[in-house]
Amino acid sequence: MAVGDLSMPEMLPIRGIKIGISEAYIRYKNRRDLVVFELAEDSTVAAVFTKNAFCAAPVQLARHHLQVAAPRYLVINTGNANAGTGLRGLETTAETCQALAQLTGVQASQVLPFSTGVIGEQLPVDRLIAGLPAALKDLSIDAWRDAGAGIMTTDTLPKGASEVIEVEGQRYTLTGISKGAGMIRPNMATMLGFVATDAPIAKPLLEQLLKAVVEQSFNRITIDGDTSTNDACVLVATGKAGGTVIETAQDSRYEALLAALQRVFTRLAQLIVRDGEGATKFITVRVEQGQNTQECCDIAYSVAHSPLIKTAFFASDPNWGRILAAVGKAGVAELDVSKIQVWLDDVQICRDGGAAPDYTEAQGARVMQQEEITIRIALGRGEASDTVWTCDLSYDYVKINADYRS
Amino acid sequence: MAVGDLSMPEMLPIRGIKIGISEAYIRYKNRRDLVVFELAEDSTVAAVFTKNAFCAAPVQLARHHLQVAAPRYLVINTGNANAGTGLRGLETTAETCQALAQLTGVQASQVLPFSTGVIGEQLPVDRLIAGLPAALKDLSIDAWRDAGAGIMTTDTLPKGASEVIEVEGQRYTLTGISKGAGMIRPNMATMLGFVATDAPIAKPLLEQLLKAVVEQSFNRITIDGDTSTNDACVLVATGKAGGTVIETAQDSRYEALLAALQRVFTRLAQLIVRDGEGATKFITVRVEQGQNTQECCDIAYSVAHSPLIKTAFFASDPNWGRILAAVGKAGVAELDVSKIQVWLDDVQICRDGGAAPDYTEAQGARVMQQEEITIRIALGRGEASDTVWTCDLSYDYVKINADYRS
Known part of the structure; x- marks a missing residue:
């Protein structure tokens, strides 16, 4: 896979x-x-x-x-x-x-x-x-x-x-x-x-x-x-x-x-x-407009490690609320959530910390069908940026790791 | 489940x-x-x-x-x-x-x-x-x-x-x-x-x-x-x-x-x-002999969050190497791995940072069959301890979270 x-x-x-x-x-x-x-x-x-x-x-x-x-x-x-x-x-x-x-x-x-x-x-x-x-x-x-x-x-x-x-x-x-x-x-x-x-x-x-x-x-x-x-x-x-x-x-x-x-x-x-275990999607997590690369990485990894996001990508479900939750739990100090923008490829799903007004589920679903997807998150608080690459979490990840030694 | x-x-x-x-x-x-x-x-x-x-x-x-x-x-x-x-x-x-x-x-x-x-x-x-x-x-x-x-x-x-x-x-x-x-x-x-x-x-x-x-x-x-x-x-x-x-x-x-x-x-x-999503095992992660509760918690969460450990528990596989890896990646400074002991319930699987000499896979397999298991990790560097509770990662976790919105 x-x-x-x-x-x-x-x-x-x-x-x-x-x-x-x-x-x-x-x-x-x-x-x-x-x-x-x-x-x-x-x-x-x-x-x-x-x-x-x-x-x-x-x-x-x-x-x-x-x-x-x-x-x-x-x-x-x-x-x-x-x-x-x-x-x-x-x-x-x-x-x-x-x-x-x-x-x-x-x-x-x-x-x-x-x-x-x-x-x-x-x-x-x-x-x-x-x-x-x-x-x-x-x-x-x-x-x-x-x-x-x-x-x-x-x-x-x-x-x-x-x-x-x-x-x-x-x-x-x-x-x-x-x-x-x-x-x-x-x-x-x-x-x-x-x-x-x-x-x-x-x-x-x-x-x-x-x-x-x-x-x-x-x-x-x-x-x-x-x-x-x-x-x-x-x-x-x-x-x-x-x-x-x-x-x-x-x-x-x-x-x-x-x-x-x-x-x-x-x-x-x-x-x-x-070639990640069980991977069906290649996901680029790009965080922009941070105060420094550390906080960009913290947020990118928080997103990239979230089992909820990884399973949603496996299901091709544009469940952007899970992305916001992962941004919020990254522990970045004094993050003003009302300045946050999120895109799936070219589709803006979150504007100023809430749902983008012109976003439709159909748009999100279209992007999520792709094998390769970029999650782009703009923090609106600086000029640093960084990128992390990850994959989704599928049944096969569980299967591979439950079976590895047997 | x-x-x-x-x-x-x-x-x-x-x-x-x-x-x-x-x-x-x-x-x-x-x-x-x-x-x-x-x-x-x-x-x-x-x-x-x-x-x-x-x-x-x-x-x-x-x-x-x-x-x-x-x-x-x-x-x-x-x-x-x-x-x-x-x-x-x-x-x-x-x-x-x-x-x-x-x-x-x-x-x-x-x-x-x-x-x-x-x-x-x-x-x-x-x-x-x-x-x-x-x-x-x-x-x-x-x-x-x-x-x-x-x-x-x-x-x-x-x-x-x-x-x-x-x-x-x-x-x-x-x-x-x-x-x-x-x-x-x-x-x-x-x-x-x-x-x-x-x-x-x-x-x-x-x-x-x-x-x-x-x-x-x-x-x-x-x-x-x-x-x-x-x-x-x-x-x-x-x-x-x-x-x-x-x-x-x-x-x-x-x-x-x-x-x-x-x-x-x-x-x-x-x-x-x-009642964790898809849970089939209730896992207590207890870390003892730490210098302070923070490092005990850091290690306990590193273990409790490891998808590799969670899937191994789902498979009832006593893959203790994954536990050592999770202890080691927790970021605790100057951890002397040669002092680390690990038990699954009453079975010592790791002694002084390596396999316990008298440990057998059969012992580990017996414990892993249980629904409730305690992973106990002794760090040999202090008197603090702390405990975290978690569950395994199963096919059903993926299923539930891939399907949740549909």
């Missing part, structure tokens, strides 16, 4: 990145569930991780490894999150990194581990390690599509974005994959996102770029408000496109790169919402 | 309170949808209202009337919330109070109006006013049960509590009704609650008592996290039991009265959760 076009584009290889996939039987059979990324030497790497206090063992170790060494490998398993697994979970993650390091002749700290799947069960580390040689043997430059499939959990489709830009006569390629369909309200990154470019970008600038583009992409989506224990998003710059290293935002190539990265990240983030 | 015993006890009359009910055709046919309370002169009245910025017209007017006059009548309609209705909504509420005042010879400011139902449609005030004479003709001292039915919306059953206490040779009766099944996360009071006693209580003390008992009852329940625009809770003390007026918490009768009120309010609040 994915919403809109989720098709993968041609997934352009990134010079300096090889990907291998194998079957490690972590949880499922007949499923290539283990993915290894090999990064060329001298690649720069930036990553952001979940802010959930219960962050998974691989998140803890990846964060640490990134501080002490230059990563050469990423290892990602699906089927088991290795979260809530205590000290034993840290051990199994460390053993995974150690095993991959031995097979490839790097330091264990040069391996970043990622896991996604069920929380609270120990990682079957022996099976994982047994799958590593096959993944390494499979390494190739043209496996992004398979990697997208290899990291899926309840996703119905693999998710990818890819594009080429030309900046000052230089061609840069950007390619990325993401996954996630439930337990999605990233507070730093998505469940998992891996993006690479062959542009040469210095590490401090790469970190700055990643933060900026994640903030307006993965950090603006929500499916169920449940921030995962395993969210992680990685950006790699291999530099294989050549040219001088881009060091600062003053570099003349910076703006074009930032814009391209933002497009790729936004697409990858929106794909997660479009 | 109500959970547990929701039966009304014998609803004892309160001397000084008469209730009349009639059919005003606000939204439904064949439904007694208009309730009038008549309060004896010299009754003291306290009320708390929603903190939703979009508070309904009757909430605005009731709050104002309570400040300027001593209430003699409450008028409550179901089927229409008169919220998001702008200035016209205030007019129709004022007209309602005015009409009732004229019929009864009091001031309009001595009438407190309450509405519940669909948001964003104008109140059919002519039909409401036309129903008032029949309600007044119906006034009787023994109509609490019918009043409970008269204020229902998506409730499946009327909700009431009633008891008698003896304090220092004096008999006091307490009787109350409540309603609400969706859009329930009171931030001040429930959708609607009306409680009366014949004890003589001074108004300042009555207000203090109401705040105290609401904080530990209606303000500790959540069904879907959606604070309503119309929440209101009223406590009336008619004084008809006689005796000297209870003025302060130092009065020797105070503690017994507080305890009895807390029992009545807690029952009325829990009844709302037990």
